[in-house]
Amino acid sequence: MREALQRAWLRRGPLALLLLPFSLLLLPLVRLRRRLYRTGVLASQKATVPVVVIGNVVAGGAGKTPVVMAVAERLGRSGLKVAVVSRGHGREGAECLEVTPHSDPARSGDEPLLIASRCRVPVFVARRRAEAVKAALRAHPDTDVVLSDDGLQHYAMARDIEVCVFDDRGLGNGWLLPAGPLREPWPRPVDIVLRTPGAQDLPGFLVRRRLATYAWRADGERVELSSFTGQECDALAGIARPQAFFDMLKAAGIRLRRTWALDDHHDFGSDGPWLHGDAPLLCTEKDAVKLWRKHPPAWAVPLELEIEDGFWSQLESLLRPKLSSPHGPQTA
Structure with missing residues (x-):
């Protein structure tokens, strides 16, 4: 059903037309909710530091988390202290907690754990992102800026800058x-749009995604990705669009014997055929933070981004004045 919907969403065909009445019922509710927050009828909680939301308006994932990591690393290199907040989609429990590289992915969520492991910045998860922001600032009062992984529609968390990410769809x-x-009508006001080259009908700065030239596994061993081209490999992906990962592996010259396209945020809690193969197993880093607990020999292939220079210039110009002006106390 999920795959059928993904296909139906690309064009205005029979299935989409069948579902259109439900969308028309949703539209006034979406607009009303946004208006209630905008007019102050529903309260948004404002932080004492700038909050940058990196999200999307398209369901099914658009590559937000890699952008969050790229921004966190770039701001960190510029001398700013960054914290990241997330809902932690698919995690067990609803408590607010800090995520470390040693956290249980079942409690933290896979993407927050990946950010904590890769970026080495404070990461907090909570069902309500505004609570995660408060917790992050209490635990790390020297934080200069908070990045929210997703949350464009989470209006209870006030934000200073909105970045909307689109993929080729x-x-x-x-x-x-x-x-x-x-998730909401487009166009809607945002500060910056990031898009992949396939989204040609949208304005915004370009972001290109490619696989890293290396792979690594749980024990830290790192090898060139090209070292797998002379043999057959298996691959799995529990992301929004698994085929995109498989296609990038094939484009890198890797022969894939078997592939497993798993649901996004697959928990790897049960056994699977990928654990018993005799070929090298390649996966995304997002999968690896969970899969390595059962199968340490799996090879994670990182995703790298190339973001247009204009994006960084605009982000800096928007962020600079907000860093130099006090935000005042948080609201309750």
């Missing part, structure tokens, strides 16, 4: 859920 068929992929 663009707006799909342009309709709201469930007839289309949109």
Whole structure:
């Protein structure tokens, strides 16, 4: 059903048309909710430091987390102290907690754990992101800026800058859920748009994604990705669009014997056929933080981003004045 919906969302075909009445019912509710927050009828909690939301309006993942990591690393190199907040999609429990590289992914969520492991910045998860922001600032009062992984529609958390990310699907068929992929109508005001080259009908700065030239495993061993080209390999991906990962591996010259396209945020809690193969097993880093607990020999292939220079210039110009002006106390 998930795959059928993903296909239906790309065009205005029979299934999308069948679901369109439900989207038309949703539209006034989405607009009303946004208006209630904008007019102050519903309260947004404002932080004492700038909050940058990196999210999307398209369901099914658009590559937000790699952008969050790229921004966290770039701001860190510039001397700013960064914290990241997330809901921790798919995790067990609802408590607010700090995520470390040693956290249990079942409690932290896979993407927050990946960010904590890769970026080495404070990461907090909570069902309500505003609570995660408060907890991060209490635990790390020297924080200069908070990045929110997703949360564009989480209006209870006030934000200073919004970055909207699109992948090659663009707006799909342009309709709201469930007839289309949109969580809210587009266009809507955002500060910066990032898009992959395939989303040609949208304005914004380009982001290109490619696999790193290396792979690494749980014991820290690192090898060139090209070392796998002379043999058959297996691959799995528990991400929004697994085929995109497989296609990038093939484009790198790797022959894939078997592939497993798993649900996004697959927990690897049970046994699977990928644990018993005799070929090298390649996976995404997002999968590796969970898979390595059962199968340490798996090879994680990182994703690298190349983001247009104009994005960084605009982000800096938006962020600089907010860093130099006090935000005042948080609201309750």
